[in-house]
Amino acid sequence: MFHYLIFDVDGTILDTEAAILKSLQKVLVREGEEYQMEELRFALGIPGKETLRRLKLTDVERIHLGWAKEVLEFSEEVNVFKGLREILKVLADKPVKMGIVTSKTHQELKDEFDPFGLSSYFQYTINANDTEKHKPHPDPLLACLEGLGATQQDVIYIGDSIYDMQCAKSAGVKFALALWGAKTVGQFESADYILKEPKDILTLINH
Template sequence: MSEPRWPFVVFDLDGTVVNTIPLIIASYEHAMWDVLGERTSPEEARSWIGQTLYATFHARRPSRAQELIDSYVTWNAAHLPELLEEFPGTPELLDALTAAGVVTGVATSKRRVSAENTLRYAGLEGRLPVTVAMEDTDLHKPRPEPLLVALERLGGSAAVAAYVGDAVVDVQAAKAAGMTAVAVSWGAAPREALEAAAPDHIVDTVAELEELLLG
């Protein structure tokens, strides 16, 4: 194996490291119906992934955003164990990165407790620390602040770091931070949307991602 291409790799969580897409879509559908009595299509709910809950719900019903958040969070936490799915090969990828000396972390728009529970149920808690969660920055993706704070905490710099994510906002945040933007096509965004965002790299399988990161 050759030297890692980037000594620091920061990951998005949902749809990148773990398959929480069905859970998130169902949680959005539940909250919108529970609080507003409105039906939300899976396609529309899928397009919201990557934003904070506050940004998503405030854009749709500012006066009831907190009720929507509370409904979402309660339902999501209750159904996390049954709806969480893994992306095969991810634990092995993280182990390979660690063995190669790559410093890794997570920068996510999720609340910290939710992110940590997600990693715990996925069996990845000891492999990948939640470096930056929603509470850690005032500004969120597609702004670069979460990624830059993650790099600071990991002891890295943007010039030697990659950010891996499945949403257009992930690509935008990585580019704004000056990091290498790596998009994965197995998550929330359609491949054509990721291509339009012009990441530095786009991969379709975990094996391709490992080859890119480790050579």
């Protein structure tokens, strides 16, 4: 049984895939760059600035600000995954503590996550501004463990991307795949748990 559950946000708590990819595509067109949606999927799970650097764009700061504004234009396409809000409510009454490790910046969390009213369920949050190195590096997860006062053996990280799994593994923490966000188990052979739907999270604290 795990006493600490740490969650990723995009693709794990919030279904943000369409908003992230459509807004990125739109911003890139403005910069004279055309990409198919499929070519941009690598952006899911890493900080926005890292995405822009990998796309070899020069004025990263300016473009990142434009992208952050553009994402909000697609906010009607962002939802909490079905059943997850209810599970967070159940977990809030259990003897577990919850944290967040996300590649979103502090401002992005404020703009894109806080409006859903879920922030109070989490005792500690690490965002992209909090550590110099980001997923798949272990630093963000280790910082969250420290903030929660948790040990590696007592923690599980729940995420949907390969970066989440690599981050967990390098931090010496167990990893549970949120299949509702990942949509496939390919690449995730070394996941410790496969969660098919949000209610499966409860099995992590009851076994």
